[in-house]
């Protein structure tokens with residue numbers, strides 16, 4: 525008998541709703557009639573300029589990663605509460621036109637479970653900054669069905685992709701995700717490379733006693749496949765609330781484990797990238813560490829997040845959300861939406877306080893916020 529928790533990837537939770545397919549013409553919204561103003565920087569109270577949008581398009585996922593959500597019992601959003609592709613694009617266009625946003629990363633939940641994903645990529649890829657440059661459209665995915673859609677996503681204008689994979693050992697992968705899908709994910713990584721997505725990055729959440737003995741294997745994997753592996757510190761964003769500090773494998777421990785197999789040196793020019801990047805001394809690629817807990821990078825944060833049901837958040841760890849869906853559906857003009865965006869960014873904290881006594885976990889987990 526198989527594990528009762530296991531179902532074939534794509535069998536459950538697949539969101540079959542239809543968004544506007546390619547070629548259909550959406551009804552014009554207020555934004556279509558508006559005169560596009562000259563963009564101004566979207567600056568918070570600490571001088572940080574915001575140019576990057578994390579766009580969650582669903583809270584559903586075809587995996588059940590133990591560190592992210594329970595195997596059963598997640599309360600999914602009803603379909604009608606999700607923003608449509610037209611609504612998502614309207615918000616994205618506002619941020620590009622008003623504030624010169626230059627990057628949009630589509631995430632979830634698992635974004636590939638939403639129907640017609642290439643349609644959304646095409647809509648976002650058609651956005652232009654004031655100087656005519658396109659937006660950098662990226663995707664974060666578990667990669668399970670990527671071999672089926674990588675080509676279409678690339679053709680629709682997807683530039684880059686991050687694929688999550690927390691173990692290279694089939695049994696452990698199955699225990700971690702509750703899906704027997706390591707082969708599919710590895711095929712997905714190959715498909716992304718073959719489709720010409722560049723760069724392809726592989727995200728690994730490192731957890732003490734769970735997969736921290738695989739750092740060397742991932743280093744070898746990344747070097748051999750020509751993909752950049754990024755090790756992520758475990759954050760207190762699991763829906764179950766089981767996170768404890770001692771499960772975090774720190775930045776220093778991760779670097780030591782990488783350096784033990786292949787010497788590395790820091791790469792230049794991190795900018796607002798959450799990952800600190802290192803080059804292998806022998807020139808065979810790069811590796812990254814996203815140390816949100818022990819070496820937080822809030823000081824250079826340039827991100828805002830939109831949840832799948834249209835709540836704007838100024839931080840993964842924010843306690844407040846700013847509703848855009850209500851005003852959007854009530855016919856708000858761009859000026860009204862922009863005022864909400866500015867209020868949201870204006871209340872951004874200097875940084876999260878994970879390691880301090882006053883830290884309060886957000887009510888929602890990573891998959892509901894959009895990772």
Ligand code: SAM
Pocket residue numbers: 585591592631632633634635664665666686687688727728729756757758759760761762890891894895
């Ligand atoms: N389903 C997609 C995927 O698997 O990449 C996108 C959404 S997922 C929530 C985005 C990223 O968040 C993944 O790399 C996942 O491993 C990471 N993640 C989820 N929960 C986390 C946690 N508690 N701490 C650190 N990273 C987490």
